[in-house]
Amino acid sequence: MKKLLIVPLALSALFLGCTQEQQNKLGRTIQNYTxxxxxxxxxxxxxxxxxxxxxxxxxxxxxxxxxxxxxxxxxxxxxxxxxxxxxxxxxxxxxxxxxxxxxxxxxxxxxxx
Structure with a gap:
């Protein structure tokens, strides 16, 4: 159960540590894939x-x-x-x-x- 909680928290922390432009690029990359x-x-x-x-x-x-x-x-x-x-x-x-x-x-x- 703890592992399931750690992964989303780690990804959230990584995402929040990015600049706005890096977040936009990441979002566009996900949209291009999906x-x-x-x-x-x-x-x-x-x-x-x-x-x-x-x-x-x-x-x-x-x-x-x-x-x-x-x-x-x-x-x-x-x-x-x-x-x-x-x-x-x-x-x-x-x-x-x-x-x-x-x-x-x-x-x-x-x-x-």
Missing amino acids: GVNGVVDIYSGGKLVMRFLKVDKLTTAHGTDDNKPRPYRFAYGYIDKNFNYKVDPDEKKKVYFEVTNYETYIFYENPLP
Whole structure:
């Protein structure tokens, strides 16, 4: 019983000893491993115009030669044509998409199971 209690306490102490950036990196690593049921909403003129479902992560693009970050992010997901938070039969194809730093978009976990 004591061993079961010691392991979580040791992990908690290790995690709390990390800087905020190290904690964020660790959290992202865990999410990359386990996956995220993410949603990306894209807005134009204050109106929802596109929604992507089952997005694991948004990746910042980097240049091939200079490895500098580019002003857009990319991911793969399913287009939610009717905005119902479900992948319907006519939405079964996973697509590549990009969002620029100049667009209004939100990335969040799907509120429906």
